Amino acid sequence: MDTLETRELRYFMAVAEELHFGRAAERLGMAQPPLSRAIQQLERRLGVSLLKRNRRGVSLTGAGEVLLHEGRAALDATTAAARRARRAGGADGPGGPRDRLALAVKAAASHELLRRLLDAYAAEPDAAEIEVLPCGMCEQEELLRDGRADVALMHTPFNSLAGFDSEPLLAEGQIAVLPARHPLAAREALSLADVSDVPGLPIARWPRHGTYPPGPGPEVHDQTQLAQLIALGRTMAVFPDSARAWLWAEHSAVPLTDAPPVVTHIAWPPHSRSLALAGLVRAAARL
Structure with missing residues (x-):
């Protein structure tokens, strides 16, 4: 039998991630014996061993590694489907609210483009309600994959468009955002080499996939913290030119002559059948 129940996947994922039946059972809010039986039944149904059990603990077999990877994607897909169905279902029924789309955008990015897009789409007949979801650095992909967003504005080369449909x-x-009093702020232009190793002014570090890249710069969590640290002369950052919209008086923006261009895309899951989403993409393409 090749089908898997969502419950079985959740049980296996907990054990595969914890590599400990006791911790997995606690995480699932159940006793350990029924969890062990459920995993054994799953292995019998699939006809493969998913886990190696010995005195040292639990580890994954090759088949278990595959199911961990594929199962995570499958559970994400079911969660995303439920979230999108719940939003789309808001338009069902007499007198129900309009269809709603959740649009993920990086905080403080593409202000003018976003304003033009929302205005153009609002003028469309039967336009859906747009919920704007501001997010942190490179979080748009996660929001699209798990269903919290239906569509996103993404920026290459910083965001990956792999697995999505998109339109540029x-x-x-790009610009270097510097403390206004710093000597480099008086320059008309800079190169990437000019800003890569500035004494006393390291580039700020944003989290990627839950961890920070190595480097001397401060770890920043949001736009406000970054703006304050730049104003205090503690760090600098590199942003698309449109970031000028959120700069403080204590900041200075200097063009980077050799930085690759940043391209803003509208991106969405390829399997989407939402008419509201199709209308938003058409409005974006006309811009």
Whole structure:
């Protein structure tokens, strides 16, 4: 039998991630014996061993590694489907609210483009309600995959478009955002080499996939913290030119002549059948 129940996947994922039946059972809010029996029944149904059990603990077999990877994607897909169905279902029934789309955008990015897009789409007949979801650095992909967002504005080369359908909307240069009193702030232009190793002014580090890249710069959590640290002369950052919209008086923006262009895309899951989403993409393409 090749089908898997969502419950079985959740049980296996907990054990595969914890590599300990006791901790997995606690995480699932159940006793350990029924969890062990459920995993054994799953192995019998699939006809493969998913776990190696010995005195040292639990480890994954090759088949278990595959199911961990595929199972995570499958559970994400079911969660995303439920979230999107719940939003789309808001339009069902007499007198129900309009269809709603959740649009993920990086905080403080593409202000003017986003305003133009929302205005253009609002003028469309039967336009859906747009819920704007501001997010942190490179979080749009996660929001799209787990169903919290239906569509996103993403920026290459910083965001990956792998696995999504997309349309390019805008290309722009990059700037170095510096403390206004710093000597480099008086320059008309800079290169990437100029800003890569500035004494006393390291580049801020944003989290990627839950961890921070190595380096001397401060770890930043949000736009406000970054803006304050730049104003205090503690760090600098590199952003698309449209980031000028959120700069403080204590900041200075200097063009980077050799930085690759940043391209803003509108991106969405390839399997989407939402008419509201199709209308939003058409409005974006016209811009």
